[in-house]
Amino acid sequence: MRGDANEHSTASRAVEPDDGDAIIEFDRVTKSFGDTAVLHGIDLAVRRGEFLTIVGRSGCGKTTLLKMVNALEYPDSGRVLVNGEEVKESNRVELRRSIGYVIQSVGLFPNMTVGRNVAYVPRLTRAWSKEQERDEVARLLTTVGLEPAIAPRYPNELSGGQRQRVGIARALAAKPLIMLMDEPFGAVDEITRRSLQDELLNLQRRLGLTILLVTHDIREALKLGDRVLVMEGGRIAQLGTPDELVSYPADAFVEELIGG
Numbered sequence: 131m132r133g134d135a136n137e138h139s140t141a142s143r144a145v146e147p148d149d150g151d152a153i154i155e156f157d158r159v160t161k162s163f164g165d166t167a168v169l170h171g172i173d174l175a176v177r178r179g180e181f182l183t184i185v186g187r188s189g190c191g192k193t194t195l196l197k198m199v200n201a202l203e204y205p206d207s208g209r210v211l212v213n214g215e216e217v218k219e220s221n222r223v224e225l226r227r228s229i230g231y232v233i234q235s236v237g238l239f240p241n242m243t244v245g246r247n248v249a250y251v252p253r254l255t256r257a258w259s260k261e262q263e264r265d266e267v268a269r270l271l272t273t274v275g276l277e278p279a280i281a282p283r284y285p286n287e288l289s290g291g292q293r294q295r296v297g298i299a300r301a302l303a304a305k306p307l308i309m310l311m312d313e314p315f316g317a318v319d320e321i322t323r324r325s326l327q328d329e330l331l332n333l334q335r336r337l338g339l340t341i342l343l344v345t346h347d348i349r350e351a352l353k354l355g356d357r358v359l360v361m362e363g364g365r366i367a368q369l370g371t372p373d374e375l376v377s378y379p380a381d382a383f384v385e386e387l388i389g390g
């Protein structure tokens with residue numbers, strides 16, 4: 131999708147919510163917490179198989195936007211649709227199981243081995259037989275660049291980068307079509323971060339995943355995103371390909387972000 135000649139040619143044009151290929155749609159979504167308005171009428175369509183990165187200052191509403199996709203937050207007005215179905219009307223448990231969610235801080239279950247962590251959702255849904263479980267866990271650990279031999283270890287016996295990889299393997303185990311990632315590489319060193327980014331890009335292309343990834347790091351957003359959503363104060367400042375953002379920043383805020 132990156133570099134696609136059919137990509138939107140204007141720098142700040144949002145995809146229309148009725149885009150036929152959309153897997154996630156936001157339709158005039160607003161959200162407040164008490165007196166604080168956090169999202170102001172967000173219109174957004176994320177395409178199937180798209181890697182969308184979301185960037186913006188702290189508190190601009192990135193996490194809230196992400197949480198609306200897996201029903202951790204609901205809009206005050208407007209609609210969020212996943213696969214054409216309104217999130218508000220969906221079965222929350224099924225929806226969450228079908229969407230991978232990777233966040234920086236709350237990671238793995240500390241009292242479970244790596245293997246049990248990875249197999250968590252398939253165990254709940256009895257998707258794997260006992261024999262299958264060992265093979266699938268090994269395959270997933272290998273997929274995210276880990277030795278299958280770490281399966282019996284506990285999370286506190288791993289490095290931060292290894293834990294992040296296990297978190298991604300756990301999310302992948304549920305065979306999600308959508309992955310929501312909130313600062314997934316925030317706590318790892320620069321070299322590990324780059325290698326995790328590269329592996330994630332490979333995985334996304336190989337599996338055709340739709341990924342929404344929140345980051346503070348504009349370089350990460352430009353590297354990973356087919357499109358980048360820049361948020362400012364609960365609004366979309368710009369939505370465009372990395373090239374569009376760099377060549378045609380929509381306003382001074384985006385320009386400063388890119389420049390930095």
Ligand SMILES: Nc1ncnc2c1ncn2[C@@H]1O[C@H](COP(=O)(O)OP(=O)(O)OP(=O)(O)O)[C@@H](O)[C@H]1O
Nearest residue numbers: 163164166168186187188189190191192193194195
């Ligand atoms: N459950 C909540 N109750 C009250 N206020 C909340 C709640 N969740 C978020 N907020 C507020 O909403 C605003 C947006 O929060 P959000 O987490 O979406 O921002 P963010 O862009 O992800 O920030 P950061 O980059 O710091 O994670 C902030 O002012 C935050 O304090």
